[in-house]
Amino acid sequence: MKSKSPGLNTICTHTGQLEDKVYKGAISPLYMSSSYAYEDVDVKRYPRYFNTPNQEGLAVKLAALEHCEAALIFGSGMAAISHTMLAFLKQGDHVVVQKTIYGGAFNFMVEEFPKYGIEYDFTDGFSEDDFRSKIKANTKVIYIETPSNPLMQITDLQMISKLAKEHGLVSVIDNTFASPVNQIPADFGIDVVIHSATKYLGGHSDLCAGAVAASEEHIKRIWNVGKNLGGSLSDYTVWLLERSVKTLGVRVKAHNRNAKKIARWLNEHDLVAKVHYPGLKSHPDHKLAKQQMKGYTGMMSFELIPGLDAELFMRSLSMIKQSMSLAGVESTILSPAKTSHALLSPEERNRQGISDGLLRFSVGIEDRKDIIADLEQAFEIVGKSQLENQAI
Numbered sequence: 001m002k003s004k005s006p007g008l009n010t011i012c013t014h015t016g017q018l019e020d021k022v023y024k025g026a027i028s029p030l031y032m033s034s035s036y037a038y039e040d041v042d043v044k045r046y047p048r049y050f051n052t053p054n055q056e057g058l059a060v061k062l063a064a065l066e067h068c069e070a071a072l073i074f075g076s077g078m079a080a081i082s083h084t085m086l087a088f089l090k091q092g093d094h095v096v097v098q099k100t101i102y103g104g105a106f107n108f109m110v111e112e113f114p115k116y117g118i119e120y121d122f123t124d125g126f127s128e129d130d131f132r133s134k135i136k137a138n139t140k141v142i143y144i145e146t147p148s149n150p151l152m153q154i155t156d157l158q159m160i161s162k163l164a165k166e167h168g169l170v171s172v173i174d175n176t177f178a179s180p181v182n183q184i185p186a187d188f189g190i191d192v193v194i195h196s197a198t199k200y201l202g203g204h205s206d207l208c209a210g211a212v213a214a215s216e217e218h219i220k221r222i223w224n225v226g227k228n229l230g231g232s233l234s235d236y237t238v239w240l241l242e243r244s245v246k247t248l249g250v251r252v253k254a255h256n257r258n259a260k261k262i263a264r265w266l267n268e269h270d271l272v273a274k275v276h277y278p279g280l281k282s283h284p285d286h287k288l289a290k291q292q293m294k295g296y297t298g299m300m301s302f303e304l305i306p307g308l309d310a311e312l313f314m315r316s317l318s319m320i321k322q323s324m325s326l327a328g329v330e331s332t333i334l335s336p337a338k339t340s341h342a343l344l345s346p347e348e349r350n351r352q353g354i355s356d357g358l359l360r361f362s363v364g365i366e367d368r369k370d371i372i373a374d375l376e377q378a379f380e381i382v383g384k385s386q387l388e389n390q391a392i
C-alpha cells in the first residue's frame with residue numbers, strides 16, 4: 001500500500017536492518033562467516049553467492065531506495081557495471097551507449113567487448129534521434145548515465161524507457177551522480193539501476209563498492225553471471241556501507257543545498273566563464289532535470305575565463321583538496337583534462353567540451369561560507385597572477 005510505504009530517511013535508517021536477537025543491540029550485527037551450514041537450511045549461504053545476512057539486508061535497503069524489487073551489492077561500481085552488461089549481452093549482441101559515460105565504463109566496453117564478440121555504438125548526442133538512429137536488429141541494451149560526468153548533461157529517462165520498451169531492449173542507467181535521493185530511474189520505467197557506492201552511497205571516501213537494483217527477474221540474470229565472475233563485496237565493507245546509507249538522505253540534501261547556492265555564486269563571478277550545473281536556470285537541460293530530479297546533486301563543473309591558470313587556481317585552494325574521486329562529505333576538485341580525460345587528444349577533448357580550464361567540483365557538506373571563502377582567495381591569487389603576466 002502506497003500510503004504505508006516509509007519515507008526516504010526512514011528507509012535509509014531502518015529498512016533491511018538485521019535484528020540482534022541475542023544482545024538486542026541497536027544496529028545490524030556483522031556476520032563475517034564465509035562458511036555456513038548446508039543441511040537443514042533453506043538458503044545455501046556463501047559470500048560469492050551474494051547471500052550472506054549482511055549482503056541480503058543491505059540489498060533490501062537499496063532496492064527500497066530505488067523503488068525496485070531486488071538488488072545486489074558488488075565489490076566496486078565497475079563490478080556492478082561489468083556483471084550487468086555481461087548478464088544481458090552475449091556474442092553477436094549490440095548495445096547502444098550514451099555519448100559520454102564514466103571513463104572506466106568506457107574502457108570496459110572498448111577493451112573487453114571485442115573479446116566477447118559484443119558490438120557497441122556510442123551516440124552522437126543525447127536526443128531521442130541520437131539513440132534511435134543507433135539501434136540495430138541485434139541491439140539488446142541501452143546504456144545511459146545522467147547527469148553525465150563532467151559536463152552534467154541530462155538524458156531524458158522517460159524517452160529512453162519508451163524507446164527501450166518499443167524495441168524490446170533492457171535499459172540500464174548509471175545513477176551514481178544523482179543517487180536515489182535525487183533521481184529514481186525505476187519511476188520512469190528504466191529497468192536496471194547501477195551505482196558506484198564508492199561515491200554518494202558510501203559518502204565518506206573510505207570504501208569501494210557497487211550496487212545494482214532491478215526487478216527480481218533481471219537481478220536473477222545478473223546473479224547467475226555474478227556467481228561465476230565473483231564480484232561480491234566483503235561483509236565488513238557491506239556493514240560499513242549500511243552505516244553510510246543511514247545518513248544518505250541528510251547528506252545528499254546538504255550537498256544539494258550547498259551546490260545550488262555555490263553554482264549561483266560561481267555563475268556571477270567575473271573570473272568564471274561558465275558553470276555546468278543542472279540546477280541553474282541557464283543550464284540547457286534545466287527543464288528536463290527539473291522534471292526527473294528532486295535535487296541537482298553536489299556535482300558541478302566550471303570553466304575559468306581564458307588566460308587564467310587552472311592549475312594555479314587548484315593549488316591555491318586550501319580546504320578544498322584536489323582528488324580523483326568524488327561525492328565524499330569533503331569538497332574536492334579535479335582537472336578532467338589532466339586526469340579522467342588526459343589520454344584523449346586535445347582535439348577529442350575539445351570535441352567533448354573538456355577545456356583545459358574546466359574544473360570538476362564535488363561540493364561537500366562543509367559550511368558554505370568556508371567553501372566560498374576558500375574559492376574566493378584562490379580566485380584572488382589567479383586573478384593577480386594574470387594581471388602580472390599581462391604587465392610583463
Ligand SMILES: *Cc1c(COP(=O)(O)O)cnc(C)c1O
Pocket residue numbers: 076077078079102104105145149174176177195196197198199208209210
Ligand atoms: C566512480 C564511478 C564509477 C566506477 O565505480 P568504482 O566504484 O570506482 O568501480 C562508475 N560510474 C560513475 C559515474 C562513477 O563516478
